Amino acid sequence: MAMIETVKTLCRNCHGSCVAEVTLKDGKPVKIVPDKDSPLSRGRMCPKGLAGLELLYHPDRIKNPMKRTGARGEGKWGRISWDEAYDIICENIEAITKKYGREAICVATGTGRHHMNQCIRFANTLGTPNWVEPGFAQCFFPRVAVAKMTIGEFQCCDYYGEVNPECVLAWGHNHILSGHGGENLFLIGDAMRRGAKLIVVDPRRTVLAEQADIWIQPRPGTDAALALAMIHVIIHEELYDKEFVEKWVYGLDAMKARTDAYPPDKVAEITWVPEDQIRAAAQMFAAAKPGMMEWGLALEHTLNCVQAVRAVGAIQILTGNIDTPGGWMEGMGITPPPPKNEDRLSLEMKKKRLGIEDHKLLAALDAPNPGAHIPTVLAAMRTGKPYPVKGLFLSGNNGLLSVAETQKTYEAHMANDFVCCMDLFMTPSAEISDLVLPAASWMELDEVVGFPAYTANTILVQKELTRTHECKSDEEFYCELCHRLGLDWGAETPEGVLEQQLSVTRSRFPQFRDLDFKRMKELTYVSVPPVYGKYKKNGFNTKTKKAELYCTKLESWGYDPLPCYVEPPETPVSRPDLAEQYPLILTTGGRVIYFFATENRQIPSLRNKHPFPLVDIHPETAAAYGVNDGDWVFIETLRGRITQKANVTDGIDPRVVNCEYGWWYPEEKNPDHGLWESNVNVLTSIDPPFDPAMGTYALRAFLCKIYKNDGCKIEERYYNSYLCKKQKLT
Ligand SMILES: Nc1nc2c(c(=O)[nH]1)N[C@H]1C(S)=C(S)[C@@H](COP(=O)(O)OP(=O)(O)OC[C@H]3O[C@@H](n4cnc5c(=O)[nH]c(N)nc54)[C@H](O)[C@@H]3O)O[C@H]1N2
Numbered sequence: 213m214a215m216i217e218t219v220k221t222l223c224r225n226c227h228g229s230c231v232a233e234v235t236l237k238d239g240k241p242v243k244i245v246p247d248k249d250s251p252l253s254r255g256r257m258c259p260k261g262l263a264g265l266e267l268l269y270h271p272d273r274i275k276n277p278m279k280r281t282g283a284r285g286e287g288k289w290g291r292i293s294w295d296e297a298y299d300i301i302c303e304n305i306e307a308i309t310k311k312y313g314r315e316a317i318c319v320a321t322g323t324g325r326h327h328m329n330q331c332i333r334f335a336n337t338l339g340t341p342n343w344v345e346p347g348f349a350q351c352f353f354p355r356v357a358v359a360k361m362t363i364g365e366f367q368c369c370d371y372y373g374e375v376n377p378e379c380v381l382a383w384g385h386n387h388i389l390s391g392h393g394g395e396n397l398f399l400i401g402d403a404m405r406r407g408a409k410l411i412v413v414d415p416r417r418t419v420l421a422e423q424a425d426i427w428i429q430p431r432p433g434t435d436a437a438l439a440l441a442m443i444h445v446i447i448h449e450e451l452y453d454k455e456f457v458e459k460w461v462y463g464l465d466a467m468k469a470r471t472d473a474y475p476p477d478k479v480a481e482i483t484w485v486p487e488d489q490i491r492a493a494a495q496m497f498a499a500a501k502p503g504m505m506e507w508g509l510a511l512e513h514t515l516n517c518v519q520a521v522r523a524v525g526a527i528q529i530l531t532g533n534i535d536t537p538g539g540w541m542e543g544m545g546i547t548p549p550p551p552k553n554e555d556r557l558s559l560e561m562k563k564k565r566l567g568i569e570d571h572k573l574l575a576a577l578d579a580p581n582p583g584a585h586i587p588t589v590l591a592a593m594r595t596g597k598p599y600p601v602k603g604l605f606l607s608g609n610n611g612l613l614s615v616a617e618t619q620k621t622y623e624a625h626m627a628n629d630f631v632c633c634m635d636l637f638m639t640p641s642a643e644i645s646d647l648v649l650p651a652a653s654w655m656e657l658d659e660v661v662g663f664p665a666y667t668a669n670t671i672l673v674q675k676e677l678t679r680t681h682e683c684k685s686d687e688e689f690y691c692e693l694c695h696r697l698g699l700d701w702g703a704e705t706p707e708g709v710l711e712q713q714l715s716v717t718r719s720r721f722p723q724f725r726d727l728d729f730k731r732m733k734e735l736t737y738v739s740v741p742p743v744y745g746k747y748k749k750n751g752f753n754t755k756t757k758k759a760e761l762y763c764t765k766l767e768s769w770g771y772d773p774l775p776c777y778v779e780p781p782e783t784p785v786s787r788p789d790l791a792e793q794y795p796l797i798l799t800t801g802g803r804v805i806y807f808f809a810t811e812n813r814q815i816p817s818l819r820n821k822h823p824f825p826l827v828d829i830h831p832e833t834a835a836a837y838g839v840n841d842g843d844w845v846f847i848e849t850l851r852g853r854i855t856q857k858a859n860v861t862d863g864i865d866p867r868v869v870n871c872e873y874g875w876w877y878p879e880e881k882n883p884d885h886g887l888w889e890s891n892v893n894v895l896t897s898i899d900p901p902f903d904p905a906m907g908t909y910a911l912r913a914f915l916c917k918i919y920k921n922d923g924c925k926i927e928e929r930y931y932n933s934y935l936c937k938k939q940k941l942t
Pocket residue numbers: 226227323347351352383384385386387389390391392413414415416418430431432433434435507508509510511799800801802803804805806807808809810870912913
């Protein structure tokens with residue numbers, strides 16, 4: 213008789229936090245349902261997590277290590293053993309190091325999952341300062357860095373305790389579909405059902421905006437100006453939390469003086485947001501106690517990234533919603549991420565980190581989490597300057613889709629002597645590698661992680677339930693590689709690293725003094741109750757011990773200590789000449805519930821729900837260009853052109869279009885898998901200028917034009933492919 217059991221494990225099909233109950237039949241996963249007792253997701257999962265079996269058993273998974281047998285990118289591969297793969301990698305690392313030094317190796321990881329810290333750890337142990345992640349300078353980390361600089365530590369929105377937020381301000385964030393932890397997409401709905409008011413700042417009328425008390429529709433890229441005008445209202449109308457600000461805030465007068473340049477009437481012209489609405493939103497948010505700012509990715513996708521994040525964050529500080537129930541919460545740090553071994557990297561190497569000269573908040577020795585600057589690294593690959601970068605390790609990174617300006621990113625990848633890619637599928641980035649390695653998916657590996665992201669009141673555990681083919685977890689691969697390279701870290705097992713994380717939990721929380729990984733696996737999750745207002749004991753962990761509106765850390769590096777607005781370089785205002793030819797403003801991103809970043813397009817049940825990339829176009833604009841809903845259109849910028857399918861909607865301004873990001877076509881047999889067809893990063897730019905402090909490149913707010921694409925074959929190819937359950941198009 214078949215043996216049936218159920219096991220709880222953390223889903224990491226996105227950044228994670230939902231707990232799944234997986235049924236195993238004779239040890240093999242056969243069913244996934246949400247775990248009703250899960251502390252954060254509280255019995256819910258999204259369609260991506262629920263499609264986990266399709267991912268696990270997908271016939272297109274990379275099944276074993278493979279070596280390129282034709283020219284790079286030709287799509288010819290030969291099976292090799294893991295031993296052969298390790299030998300090839302060790303030989304290449306040694307050859308590149310001998311010729312160019314360790315700094316010529318770049319380790320590129322992907323957005324915030326188990327492998328991210330493992331890759332950084334590998335880079336440090338190997339001895340290269342050049343690790344990168346395509347989100348990092350343009351995703352979440354600017355929020356973390358700004359919080360660390362101004363309030364000492366990152367704080368998350370507190371949906372978790374007894375107190376419901378009275379008002380949620382969702383700024384450039386559509387977390388009912390996205391969010392930095394999986395739980396956010398459920399908890400925002402819960403908060404609204406419990407009566408929270410909602411203000412949404414988004415150029416699109418999203419699902420969240422539809423439910424908002426106030427929907428603000430700004431011109432893309434002008435968020436910092438909008439925030440400064442709201443601060444202007446909050447300070448001038450004395451709506452700020454006087455008690456908190458007097459005692460705990462540094463720089464009120466300086467901020468007030470700065471906002472003199474941003475009165476609501478002037479900002480209304482910059483942002484297209486009516487003056488009355490700016491005032492109403494500021495008044496509504498300031499009156500709410502507690503108020504919760506959910507700041508999102510849109511703030512970070514411009515060249516004014518840090519100051520936009522600073523400006524929006526200042527609203528939360530002024531309204532006193534810091535480390536307070538139902539506002540922002542600092543969290544308990546129940547378990548740290550895996551140690552990154554930064555002490556293994558020599559000072560000499562740290563100083564060689566690409567980007568260190570120009571972008572201190574990203575790469576300086578005293579940056580909160582030093583990493584290399586992607587455009588500088590890619591330029592080094594292409595040009596050999598300031599020094600050559602010749603080896604590339606990709607782990608959970610589909611850079612050809614996720615990094616700006618695919619044309620230049622492609623050229624850079626191709627210029628390497630050696631590229632090794634560890635992934636689940638043959639992505640376009642994997643296809644231009646020399647070696648590909650089969651990665652374990654989320655039910656095939658162990659992990660200990662603290663959630664909510666970066667604040668961590670709960671430990672969640674991902675468990676190895678099964679293994680398909682010859683896949684390995686990234687941590688196993690890197691540990692073994694270090695071992696074979698003769699580096700000392702290789703002596704540790706992946707489980708040893710998990711124990712290091714739990715040893716911190718054991719030492720900090722007496723109730724967990726016996727907690728080891730074995731026990732944690734039995735429990736799946738443990739939580740500690742939050743303690744709020746921690747700053748009241750010793751002040752904030754900043755130079756002034758206060759929450760800083762005037763940022764002393766940015767000042768020490770020579771950057772503007774106060775938030776400011778900078779007009780993006782490619783808009784009808786900054787480039788009226790260009791706007792004659794490219795009259796529309798393009799924004800990108802806008803997550804879809806069925807896909808995570810560039811993933812999941814090969815999962816039939818998910819792809820069937822959203823088979824094609826959509827470009828949002830206002831009906832007036834569509835009419836002006838002769839476009840009907842459902843037509844394929846070209847979208848063109850100075851860099852190139854792509855095609856997406858028109859979604860004609862009055863939920864977008866007639867002067868703006870929004871393209872989805874992350875689109876490639878696994879059903880396209882050619883090894884580029886449609887990389888150039890609908891990938892929005894063909895349209896974006898990786899050239900300077902960048903955000904001064906963080907080095908961020910822009911992914912939103914460009915000038916574009918659109919026109920019809922008659923005769924597009926993308927739908928036909930899909931409907932004829934193995935992915936599609938529907939009938940062939942006639
Ligand atoms: N389902 C799903 N969930 C995800 C992801 C996914 O791909 N799919 N990705 C994960 C990742 S890596 C991240 S970083 C997060 C991102 O999650 P979010 O922060 O929610 O990011 P987006 O959905 O890209 O953008 C949020 C909103 O910004 C709006 N927007 C565009 N331009 C502007 C602008 O100039 N100003 C303002 N104010 N708004 C603008 C868009 O219309 C969009 O609705 O989600 C994570 N979760």
